[in-house]
Amino acid sequence: MTDIDAAIRQVLEVHGRLGAVVASLKNDDDLYQKGLSSHACVNVMLAIEDAFEIEIPEAFLTRATFRTIDSIRETVESLGLTNGLG
Numbered sequence: 001m002t003d004i005d006a007a008i009r010q011v012l013e014v015h016g017r018l019g020a021v022v023a024s025l026k027n028d029d030d031l032y033q034k035g036l037s038s039h040a041c042v043n044v045m046l047a048i049e050d051a052f053e054i055e056i057p058e059a060f061l062t063r064a065t066f067r068t069i070d071s072i073r074e075t076v077e078s079l080g081l082t083n084g085l086g
Helices: 003-015 036-052 069-079
Strands: none
Touching: 003 036, 003 069, 036 069
16 A cells, blocks of 8 residues: 555545445445545545645546545656655
């Protein structure tokens, strides 16, 4: 697991309100099927921005962006990191 994945999992643990245990999730599990609500998704997005010191553009604010840990990581990596994780 990368540092990025670990940080995403920490955000999901605190803000995702998932029915599943975050540690047991696979990187390609559908987070919405695991209990991620649209309200919790907003909290996850804000926490991801804080954790990685990025701003997620409006064009990225889709269900697909937050569907899996992999898709969140791809978004974070595409926007660049300023906090040294990776």
